[in-house]
Amino acid sequence: MIALDAETLGRTLPGDPPITLVANASFELERGAFTTIVGPSGCGKSSLLYLLGLIDRPSTGTLRVEGLDTAGLSADRRAQLRLERFGFVFQFHFLLPEFTALENVLMPIRRLARLDSAAADTRARDLLASVGMADKVTKTPDKLSGGERQRVAIARALANDPAVVLGDEPTGNLDSQNSARVVAMFQALAHEQNRAVVCVTHDQAIAAAADVRITMLDGRVTEIDRSGPIGRPRSM
């Protein structure tokens, strides 16, 4: 099932001269696949990810999310779509510092308001348990290690059972052991939970684990390699 369908997607910052961040990107991403976007610094990887996550609006081209054309959507409608269908994991954990791990995970669930508070609480605790954080739900981010924070961020990304999980250098600040753990989680999200998982990364280890590798250079997609191990059993 096609989760994201990009067609000649482009993003140019207005200015003199205008700066092209992403040009003419076209591809389809399916649920159940783990995709990485790789390329040198400044090649437009993150910009492409923001376009795919409806955080930024494309200057050209179209993006369909599960068949829905996002071109004419209002800011509120796009926010609602992000809340319901997307989960984000950033390089810096980006948890809210005043709130506990549990409250951070509850934030999108309560905003969507489809579960009553008891059910929301149960769901948030289950998600934290699934990333191995069951015993640290009441800790605020400053009491957690880098790896733990990133796992809380993953639990938050999954809060509303999204179709698409987007990671922006999610292992960028982690040591190799934590990094491997996060990669395994991302793979599991794609393969076992049938989500479309897209990760921007510099890390060759992650790129090697991907089912689809999108390579970029100077804002352009130069290669889409679909030779990865789709359906490969979890190795870690």
Add this chain to the structure above:
Amino acid sequence: MSRGRTGLLAGIAIKHLVRRQRQTVVAVLGVAVGVGFFLAVSAMMIGSQRDFIDRLIDAAPHIIISDELRSPPPQPGTSAYPEGAVVLRGYKTRSEARGLRDWPAILAAAQSPAGAIASPSLTGGITLRLSGRQEALAIIGIEPAIEDRISTISDRLRSGHLADLESTQGGLVIGEELATRLGIGMGDVVAARSPSGATRSLQIVGLLKRGQAGLSDQSGFMLLREAQSLLGRPFIINRIGVRLTDPYQAEAIASGLEQRFGYKAESWQARSADFLSLLVTRNVIMYSVVSAILLVASFGIYTAVSNSVTDKRRDIAILGAIGFSRGDLQLIFVIEGLILALAGVLLGWLIGYGLMAILGSLRFPIAGDNQHLPLDRSARQYLIAAGVSTLAGGVAAWLPARKAAGVEPVDILRGAA
């Protein structure tokens, strides 16, 4: 807007405020001090104004009907030909004895509104003589029992009773200042002489406190009958004082009486128009100053919320990225401002209440009496202070909160990566 969403956003707002304790405390104190002083100042201003108006209303009858005419009476010739161009020259007016003619009818009419009391009186000038000294005195002949019900004379007596006028032959009440000048006191006898030459011995049965509005120290009270006899005007009265249950009806009733009988009937409002217009000016000044206090207090909220938005740009971007709408983000900071305003209002109520308690316990020596400050402690002032502060706080928060809605998550994320 669902309750859950507001609760969630309020939860975030509260965390922000708790995190930034110092700014929160400063902003809340700013509003609280503003509200407290607003309450204290307006309690004094309104209290003193009410006290002043009460004194103004009570100082003299609500309506005074006197034997004056506002315009000369129309001549028979002109009233016989109302349509005609009548010019009269060289006519002589008949000299009339002054006084209210047909006064029992006027008295009855003045008493017709429910609860109204009308007191007839005769005023005139006499001279008091004591061992070669002379003092002019405007005497007011009254029926003590009735006059007591329409005026506050009894409260203004330093010593003696108004009823003593009835029981004492030739009883007289004068101001204590005049008594001091003449060197006489309670029970002393003084000689009085009327313009027509009649003389009488009068006995002091009461002394009025000094410094009373509407009563000069050259005024005195006598029994109506004795005043009529001393002034040589039996059965005549020239003044009717009326007290109403609702003093604010005075203006309308006075003009009705004046139209009906032709004599000048003056309400307390008309007599005090200059004071009342002064009060309007005073109110304008008071409300501009105290509103300024409340508005300046809300600047603290503006600063606090503005700093909060700047500090929390990253968190705003995160919330925006994970699906909070611009409206949500703006509301978080408006709620912050409203919480600051409400906390300030509650604390300000306490401060205001405390200030009023302190002011209320003070006593000031005024004209020899220790008096409390007149304070208005009505709930209305508390509500006005709360309303204005909340509104000002809401606006003060809304202005910087718009910046929160303007944060583009992508700009922050790009900068952070």
